[in-house]
Amino acid sequence: MPTLYGNTTGLSPNATKLLERIYRRKVPLNVIATPELIKALAEASHETGRQVGALVHRSGEIDYVIVGDATRLMLPDIGRLRAAQGRFRALRLVHTHLWNEELTRDDFVDLVRLRLDLVAAIQLTPGGEPRSLQYAYNTPPHEKIEKASDAESIEEHLPYATVGPLLLGRVDVDFGQLIQALEDEFAKRSRTRKVTAKDGRALLVHVAEKTKHGALAHAEESLRELSELADTAGVEIADTVLQLRERIDPRHVMGKGKLDEVLLRAAELDAETLVFDRNLTPSQASAIAKHTDLKVIDRTQLILDIFAQRAESRDGKLQVELAQLKYALPRLSQKDDSLSRLTGGIGGRGPGETKLEIGRRRAKERVSFLEDQLKRLFRQREVRRRRRGRLGVPVVSIVGYTNAGKSTLLNTLTGADVLAENKLFATLDPRSRRLRFPEEREIVLTDTVGFIRDLPPDLFAAFRATFEEAADADLLLHVVDASDPARDQHIETTEALLTELHLVEIPRILVFNKIDRLDADEARWLQQGHPDAILLSATERETARPLLARIAERLKSRWEASALVPTYTVDEGGADDEPVDGEAPSLHRTAATDDGDGESLWNEAQDAQDAQGESASLTTLAELGARPRRSVLRI
Numbered sequence: 001m002p003t004l005y006g007n008t009t010g011l012s013p014n015a016t017k018l019l020e021r022i023y024r025r026k027v028p029l030n031v032i033a034t035p036e037l038i039k040a041l042a043e044a045s046h047e048t049g050r051q052v053g054a055l056v057h058r059s060g061e062i063d064y065v066i067v068g069d070a071t072r073l074m075l076p077d078i079g080r081l082r083a084a085q086g087r088f089r090a091l092r093l094v095h096t097h098l099w100n101e102e103l104t105r106d107d108f109v110d111l112v113r114l115r116l117d118l119v120a121a122i123q124l125t126p127g128g129e130p131r132s133l134q135y136a137y138n139t140p141p142h143e144k145i146e147k148a149s150d151a152e153s154i155e156e157h158l159p160y161a162t163v164g165p166l167l168l169g170r171v172d173v174d175f176g177q178l179i180q181a182l183e184d185e186f187a188k189r190s191r192t193r194k195v196t197a198k199d200g201r202a203l204l205v206h207v208a209e210k211t212k213h214g215a216l217a218h219a220e221e222s223l224r225e226l227s228e229l230a231d232t233a234g235v236e237i238a239d240t241v242l243q244l245r246e247r248i249d250p251r252h253v254m255g256k257g258k259l260d261e262v263l264l265r266a267a268e269l270d271a272e273t274l275v276f277d278r279n280l281t282p283s284q285a286s287a288i289a290k291h292t293d294l295k296v297i298d299r300t301q302l303i304l305d306i307f308a309q310r311a312e313s314r315d316g317k318l319q320v321e322l323a324q325l326k327y328a329l330p331r332l333s334q335k336d337d338s339l340s341r342l343t344g345g346i347g348g349r350g351p352g353e354t355k356l357e358i359g360r361r362r363a364k365e366r367v368s369f370l371e372d373q374l375k376r377l378f379r380q381r382e383v384r385r386r387r388r389g390r391l392g393v394p395v396v397s398i399v400g401y402t403n404a405g406k407s408t409l410l411n412t413l414t415g416a417d418v419l420a421e422n423k424l425f426a427t428l429d430p431r432s433r434r435l436r437f438p439e440e441r442e443i444v445l446t447d448t449v450g451f452i453r454d455l456p457p458d459l460f461a462a463f464r465a466t467f468e469e470a471a472d473a474d475l476l477l478h479v480v481d482a483s484d485p486a487r488d489q490h491i492e493t494t495e496a497l498l499t500e501l502h503l504v505e506i507p508r509i510l511v512f513n514k515i516d517r518l519d520a521d522e523a524r525w526l527q528q529g530h531p532d533a534i535l536l537s538a539t540e541r542e543t544a545r546p547l548l549a550r551i552a553e554r555l556k557s558r559w560e561a562s563a564l565v566p567t568y569t570v571d572e573g574g575a576d577d578e579p580v581d582g583e584a585p586s587l588h589r590t591a592a593t594d595d596g597d598g599e600s601l602w603n604e605a606q607d608a609q610d611a612q613g614e615s616a617s618l619t620t621l622a623e624l625g626a627r628p629r630r631s632v633l634r635i
């Protein structure tokens with residue numbers, strides 16, 4: 001018995017017989033459909049009052065006969081394996097339209113999503129006779145990609161071409177030749193296409209509720225940040241899509257209709273990935289992947305991916321793997337072949353890559369192993385910090401939103417060459433440098449990981465660890481990119497995270513950076529609004545003088561307190577995860593006398609720095625504690 005697919009309930013025996021007989025038809029490659037097949041589909045449609053379709057294989061066989069309702073046909077799951085690059089599915093859909101309708105959007109979506117060879121609709125007369133035929137086929141993506149942020153542009157270029165409706169006697173296309181020419185064209189395009197990202201291009205999607213005040217401005221700002229994140233992760237951005245709707249759809253986030261548009265747009269631009277500017281539940285991600293046959297990534301995954309690419313220290317790598325596993329675990333339980341599309345991040349990079357495929361039980365074991373390891377490392381660091389004592393060299397930590405210019409400031413102040421670049425999360429394994437002030441006073445200046453809004457909770461745990469050092473800081477420099485339109489939100493986010501990290505109690509100086517990008521009036525306004533803040537340009541050394549003076553002022557009593565301890569020795573045991581240069585280091589310190597002179601501060605600080613010579617090599621804060629010092633102050 002041949003199987004009938006779709007809406008087969010309540011079919012009369014006669015209808016069933018007519019439908020089953022359709023399987024007997026054979027269709028040669030040079031036509032879309034034979035008159036016999038068209039007639040058989042029309043008869044069955046008339047008998048059932050439903051749309052009837054056949055998926056015809058290029059071999060000539062009918063692979064599936066499908067029954068719909070009066071207005072649409074739901075195709076069976078014909079296997080979601082993507083056709084090979086540049087090739088179609090080798091199946092064409094020929095189906096009836098009862099009321100003379102032309103091809104619908106559902107038809108186009110099926111064509112594109114399933115990469116069918118072609119979709120044809122047969123318009124029937126009221127008496128059930130076949131009258132005309134209209135068909136559509138996939139066309140290769142446009143070469144030129146234009147960036148459009150408004151959703152309106154979506155329908156400008158369609159990823160398919162439509163012919164007809166033509167009266168039945170007038171259809172004279174050679175199907176075999178048409179499909180051959182199209183496949184050649186697709187193959188040619190994919191060969192010449194520049195391959196940049198492993199996952200090809202991505203569409204960035206932002207969906208938000210209309211009702212929220214300022215939703216549009218927020219959406220645009222958020223998409224801008226997402227584009228920067230995507231860029232940092234090495235994702236090639238094909239386009240951005242923004243939709244404001246009454247309510248977030250619990251299943252697909254956006255409406256099905258909009259999702260269909262997005263899928264057509266993705267086909268048009270040859271994008272294979274959707275990056276959502278929000279965090280998706282495992283079932284949302286899986287429903288969207290299933291509906292679109294595209295790889296689906298959310299904001300968390302994007303950030304995780306960046307972290308996976310950038311973490312260098314052992315601790316950092318363990319943290320990222322843990323966060324990746326915790327993210328993947330609830331998704332591993334989804335019994336769905338779209339799973340591979342949901343885990344593994346961009347191209348499945350990162351330390352967790354192979355481990356993400358190991359299944360739930362192993363993943364859980366790995367999570368507890370990683371947690372143990374991290375706890376051990378944490379205890380080691382804690383011991384080390386305690387040994388270092390409260391009265392060592394004062395520590396000043398630079399904190400702030402990602403890309404604010406923290407590393408640039410560290411470099412400028414200390415002459416270090418920490419990587420600073422126009423990418424989010426350029427710094428993941430923060431570095432520390434010593435900075436000398438007049439009167440043999442000095443500080444340890446530490447860089448930190450940048451903050452970002454809506455940090456995924458599991459990543460926050462990873463973050464927390466990188467801020468353990470900052471927890472011991474005597475002073476925080478909160479660096480803000482003054483030229484960023486979202487500057488106020490960045491300050492807010494940073495302050496909220498400082499609270500969560502229990503760092504708000506530490507005295508801090510607000511530093512507005514990149515003032516070279518502001519005009520004089522803007523700078524004056526900014527200073528008026530924040531009288532205690534320091535405005536500077538981390539790229540211009542001279543502008544940092546007032547900051548140095550302020551640091552010296554704030555640390556004065558702290559230096560004096562440590563100076564009361566005439567000789568202070570740090571004795572560090574070697575930790576197994578850090579290099580130890582043999583002997584235990586000791587740190588001598590001496591009582592200082594009078595106060596510094598603000599004006600000469602900068603030059604003296606620089607001279608002292610230059611005189612240190614060898615200490616110019618980069619060291620992490622942990623290493624500073626564990627290595628013999630060459631920049632030791634002696635009497």
Ligand SMILES: Nc1nc2c(ncn2[C@@H]2O[C@H](COP(=O)(O)OP(=O)(O)OP(=O)(O)O)[C@@H](O)[C@H]2O)c(=O)[nH]1
Pocket residue numbers: 401402403404405406407408409419420421422423424425426427428449450451513514515516517536537538539540
């Ligand atoms: N115009 C201008 N650009 C700056 C200034 N300071 C930093 N930048 C640029 O801002 C970008 C980010 O600087 P980074 O120092 O990497 O920023 P960060 O805060 O360390 O960033 P993450 O480590 O990613 O959190 C780089 O392209 C810098 O060159 C400045 O004063 N003026």
Ligand SMILES: [Mg+2]
Pocket residue numbers: 406407408419420425426427447
């Ligand atoms: Mg940095």
